[in-house]
Amino acid sequence: MNSSARPGDVPARPTSRDVAERAGVSQATVSLVLRERWQGRVSPARAETVRAAARELGYRPNLAARSLRLGRTRTALVVVPALSSEFFAVMYAGAARVAADHGFGVVLYPSPEGIGPAPDPFAHSGATLDGVLASSMAAPALRSLSEGGLPLVMLDSEPRDPGAAATVNPDIGDGMRQLARHVLGLGHRRIAHIAAEVDSWTFRERARELTREVARVPDASLVRTERAPLTVRGGLAAAERALTALPRPTVLVCDDDVLAAGACKAARRLGLRVPTEVSVAGFGDTDLATAVEPELTTVRLPAAAMGEEGMHALLTVLRGEPAPGTVLPVALVPRGSTGPPAAEG
Amino acid sequence: MNSSARPGDVPARPTSRDVAERAGVSQATVSLVLRERWQGRVSPARAETVRAAARELGYRPNLAARSLRLGRTRTALVVVPALSSEFFAVMYAGAARVAADHGFGVVLYPSPEGIGPAPDPFAHSGATLDGVLASSMAAPALRSLSEGGLPLVMLDSEPRDPGAAATVNPDIGDGMRQLARHVLGLGHRRIAHIAAEVDSWTFRERARELTREVARVPDASLVRTERAPLTVRGGLAAAERALTALPRPTVLVCDDDVLAAGACKAARRLGLRVPTEVSVAGFGDTDLATAVEPELTTVRLPAAAMGEEGMHALLTVLRGEPAPGTVLPVALVPRGSTGPPAAEG
DNA sequence: CGAGCGACGTTATACGTAACACTTCTCTCT
DNA sequence: AGAGAGAAGTGTTACGTATAACGTCGCTCG
Known part of the structure; x- marks a missing residue:
């Protein structure tokens, strides 16, 4: 098949030249036919011959060669900080869907959680990329990307992020404002923040x-801030620290549903009932929020919409057009995990 | 910088030839130096000159060209069926860790859940891959991969899967055996299976x-099997169907912790207490299993070890050595979600 | 009747990198 | 002094693809 194929070798992957030889045409014709650029340049009969030859040989184009030749790949990289929160999985799915609709492929890069700056996704990746859609990452980790001149769209980053060609954000300040007013309105005054350590x-x-x-x-205060890795276990440990310190908070405001789930567990372990003895709230409104008992009061973040809008912005940038910064609305979803604080004993 | 750079153009990415020109050496020397193959072939002084030139230009090798030249990429593809179960995220992390230890990169491909055969990951991916590590996928979806002559290691697939160069499985039969004996031993006789529809x-x-x-x-029976997508919501709906049908099962054996969490929720909605009125068990022992109340009886699957062993097997295959089929042990973890069935009323 | 045109293909080249084969120069050993 | 070995580089080629530029027919039309 390949002139260089020695007996005993694994059969080398067929190239377009092999297909050409089998079909009795030139390599150029093979390329034209298989890329559907043959209208009016190759007769229908010949085109069919070429397709048949390709099928028989099991030909698959060498993408490295194609990328080298074209200088682009119609492939985008999506960077997420972690997969331990379903939030990012949903966001990815949204991005992937939009990309697919536009004939783009997507490669997912989960930056190891909490391990500081991410390793360079290019260091060992065979992927050549047209652009990057990155979420919630520390800027240093992405420096090497934007320096490479690669179009970069940031999700969940500062609205006027320099180095990003566009940004897509949920209105996170508004979300926290709503949540804070909700718990303050319930009468809570000693508040702890279980923060993601990202x-x-x-x-x-x-x-x-x-x-x-x-x-x-006036009389309210943020009595404690605990940092936690973005896992149930992390939220549990952080909430335990917060709930055993004095003065004890009456509500745990958590940066993510995953942390809130851990916080509920911590409360149970300490013999505190939710929400009567301690309230808990999270962010995200993923499946997890309604999987636990009581269901979590949370701020619904438009995960899918963020992925979709982000990919749209990236595709716009790749077309050479300017992309606007987008801010998406969020909504407070009050549920059973928050209630009025217990009367002081 | 590039001879083809026209004024007004975006500055073209510098190539190794640009670096060579700036350093006053040949392109071959640049390649030798930057790939650390210069010992005894290039003087240390010159090597430093080359490195400086590369740094100043912000040179980054064109990976498409490198892949084309080398015929390999030191990059593997990891295919998982879904990201809605943390299980796969952990598995991926294990695989990525081992790959990184061996200088390999990893690209993650989450096959859209439940949408039948996955779209061809190659169709639009700029990635050229050395091998594939795939989990729990329907065979048809991977057909196009193995046909491409790509080394394929299957996780969680049939032990003697044809077309796979190696397999790594948890001893899933043993796990289900332990779980079944556990619930039967508790006295349950009407059992429902909440099955993943994958x-x-x-x-x-x-x-x-x-x-x-x-x-x-003798007197035990599998009264019902409900199929569900691998999400909390899916488990909830399936469990509701199972619990409202007659005869009503006293235990719900679920294929995954995610489904079990949904099942617990379904029980609550129907006013049934877990485990006194209905028992629930799952598979995985992910964070979710202990995040919910009561904590889930589950079969601990070695997610990280599967990823690690799978990647080891793949790397072994890529070295041209035969890889043995591996079976990893699993363990039943009894917790609060299972108990003796209520006395018949 | 010959110029011109459309249909059908082919030839040649470039993309950026890695590495083989080669040259040149310096130094050492006998 | 001459051979030989090693150091220090360079010229050249190939990887597989996509496409611009270029033939070569057969036919129509002025």
């Missing part, structure tokens, strides 16, 4: 907004 | 083994 704009913004809202109520 | 060996095996074990106990 260093990104979205989490800094939540902390800032919570602090601000609490400060607006 | 069509793969591991789930077929669970169904088979459950059926077999139930058949060994």
Whole structure:
């Protein structure tokens, strides 16, 4: 099949030249036919011959060669900080769907959680990429990407992020504002923040907004902030620390549903009932929020819409058009995990 | 920088030839130096000059060209059926860790859940791959891969899967056997199976083994099997169907913790207490199993070990050595969601 | 009747990298 | 002094694809 194929070798992958030889045409013709560029340049009969030859040989184009030749790949990279929260899985799915609709492929890169700056996704990836859609990552980790001149769209990052060609954000400040007012309105005054230890704009913004809202109520205070890795276990440990310290908070505001689930568990372990003795709230409104008992009060983040809008923005940038910064609305979803604080004993 | 750079153009990415020109050496020397193959072939001084030039230009090798030249990419594809179960995220992490230890990169491909055969990951992916590590997928979906002559290691698939160069499985039959004996031993006789609607060996095996074990106990029977997508919501709906049909099962054996969490919720909705009125058990022992109340009785699957062993097997195959089929042990973890059935009323 | 045109293909080349085969120069050993 | 070995590089080629530029027919039309 290949002139270089020695006996005993694994059969080398057929190339377009092999197909050409079998079909009795030139390699150029094979390329034209298989790329559907043959209208008016190759007779229908010949085109069919070529397709048959390709089928018989099991020909698959060498994507490395194609990428080299074309200088692009119609493939985007999606970077997420972790997969332990379903939120990112949904976001990815949204991005992948839009990409597929436009003939683009997507490669997913979960940056190892909490291990500081991510390793360079290019270091060992055979993927050549047209653009990057990145979520909630520390800027340093992405420096190497934007330096490579690769179009970058940031999700959940600061609205006017330099180095990003566009940004797509949920209105996270508004979300935290709604949540804070909800718990303050219920009468809570000693508030603890179970914060994600991921260093990104979205989490800094939540902390800032919570602090601000609490400060607006005279006798309320943020009695404690605990940082936790974005897992149930992490939320559990952090909430245990918060609930055993004095003064004990009456509500745990968590940066993610995963942390909130852990916090509920911590409360149970300490013999505290939710929400009568301690309230818990999270962010995301993923499946997990309604899987636990009581169901979580949470801020619904438009995960799928973020992925979709982000990919749209990236595709726009790749077409050379400017992409606007987008801010998506969020909504507070009050459920059973928050209630009025117990009367002081 | 590039001779083809026209004024007004975006600056073209520098090539190794640009670096060579700037350093005053040949392109071959640049390649030798940057790939660390210069010992005894290029003087240390010159090597440093080359590195400096590369740094100044912000040179990054064109991976498409490198792949084309080398015929390999040191990159593997990991295929998982869904990201809605944390199980696969952990498995991926294990595989990625081992790959990184061996200088390999990993690309993750989440095959859209439940949408039948997966779209061809190659169709639009710029990635050129050395091998594939695939989990729990329907065989047809992977046909196009193995046909491409790509080394394929299957996780959670039938032990002697043709077309797979190696397989790594948890001893899933043993796991279901232990779980079945556990609930039968507790006295349950009317058993329902909440099955994942993913069509793969591991789930077929669970169904088979459950059926077999139930058949060994004279008055026990598998009163119902409900199929569900691998989400909390899916488990909820399926469990509601199972619990409202007659005869009502006293235990719900679920194919995954995600389904079990949904099942617990269904029981609550129907006013049934877990485990006193209905028992629930799952598979996986992910974070979710202990996040819900009561904590789930489950079969601990070695997710991380599967990813690690699978990647080891793949790397072995890529070295041209034969890889043995591996079976990993599993363990029953009895917790609060299972108990003796209520006395017949 | 010959110029011109459309249909049908082919030839040649470039993409950026890695590595084989080769040259040149310097130094050592006998 | 001459052979030989090693150091320090360079010229060239190939990887497989896509496409611009170029033939070569047979036919129509002025």
